[in-house]
Amino acid sequence: MVDLEIWIALLLGLMTLSAAILVLLVKNHIAAVAAASVVSLGLALLFVLMRAPDVAMTEAAVGAGLSSLILALAVKRLGLWRIDGKTTRSSLLVTNTRREKDA
Amino acid sequence: MIPGFTLELILYSTALGLVSIGLAGLVLSHHLFRIVLALVIAEAGANLMLVLAGYRWDAVAPILTTLGEQPQMVDPVPQAMVLTAIVIGVGIQALAVSILIRIRQRYHTLDRNEVAELMDAEIAATAGTARDVSQEAPLGERPIPPITDDAVQVRGGRS
Amino acid sequence: MTLNLMETAALAILGGAVVLSLLRLLLGPTAPDRVVAADTLAVITTSGLVVLAALLASPLYLDVALIYGTLAFVGVVAIARAIEGNGS
């Protein structure tokens, strides 16, 4: 049982860490928000593995529902859904080249 | 299984990695929204570390299912703390997002350096002084100038 | 503790599914690809929580799966509305 838990934790930890790195590296902000929700997903599974069902439930409710709700609303309100990460200063220029650079 | 390669080590390095990644993003990012996301990651790592502090490898969840003889349970105190910390974290996150919306409305940019520069220029214009060109060589002593009429208007007017 | 055939198969299938969707999340060329990968991971996680509850032999963890399954829908809908754009 303990061996099995180690393998599960290894997979989940790698998933969480790679999603966390992706949050910082990906250009598109919506993809970053999706990766942040994946981070909290991995955390909820890890909390279940650590015998903390209360904390896992809070993390599931907040991370999956409310946090991505707030961040998605923010992306929409800030107009970031069409802007690449680096070129924040002129959204007009980016709108034209968005077809190629969209990622 | 390799000796020393335990569940606690994996969990601890995950928490450590999350905190380090969050802090690195906090210092390295140039976009304010990305900084908020980095803050969320660092907070998640800190929560994981707190719950790990109360973890026992041979225990069950801190909920009684039978009366009488109880099996060994994990520590409930860190879990109770993390429970409220997560909910407060989402409140803080919403506050940060609303501040970002205000910054965007006023300065029309979210780049960290540009916002700082615009803010500096605005403060200098309001106070009626010249701006500091660099942090290393400030302009020297500046007497506080009398507040002129147009400065008052600048202060009260644009919103 | 030894696993029976069903548990081994469930764990193997879930592990493979997690790895495949994680690859799509990391590689996915466009933003909608990554969002769909995150949604798929949420569904896999819901079933993974149920399998963990069976492995840990405690029905307490099933509530977590219930909450996750219902609220992941709300979060993904919000992200999809943001992708849809033209909100201003």
Added chain:
Amino acid sequence: MRNLTGLLFAGGLGFMLLSIAINLDFGTPTMLIGGAIQSNALQKTGATNIVTSVVLGYRGIDTLGELSILFAAAASAGLILGRRHTTAGTQTAGGFVLRHGGSMLFPLLMTIGFYIIFHGHLSPGGGFQGGVILAAAFFLPLLARPGAQLHHGTLSLIEGLAGASFVLIGLIALQQGKAFLQPMLIQDTLGVLLSAGTLPLLYLAVGLKVGAELASLLSHLAQTESDA
């Protein structure tokens, strides 16, 4: 230069935490307080969920502090965003599936939210989680129909009443000669829905307060004017 300093800082912090970790023994905490709480919680508070008895019984005044922090965050976010709302109808309405799926999911989410709140002392869950679910339930119609409005007056009324009743339950305990927010245990059978004295009432207050605060915060965020 600045990037190098930042990386150095993050790496140094990681190394420091790692070197601390070598000297710690995770997995076998001594649990002085936790052990004492575990052996006494059932007699003192009557809740089978020990985390609930810690949150509301042993650390009730802390929970009051956390509620006030959440209130301060929500109030200042509303203050920053202001009252300038966008005009209705500028956003596209949701499609058929989203509108009807949202309407069908609303009663389900309400049921789950109140289930989680009322069973907080028996199974995992409680006011904080249930409140988050209630807020999501009330926000789902706004996501589908952008013109819809939540009534802010009602939300503030619910929030204020819930906060006041939390303090009031604590004061009643004080009036009966106990400590502030000390759980009043009514002798009844363990493990049924109506047990654990005042703890379910406290969790109901927490759930309503958290739900109303987060729902008003979300609708503020959704309706603020965007000039992007």
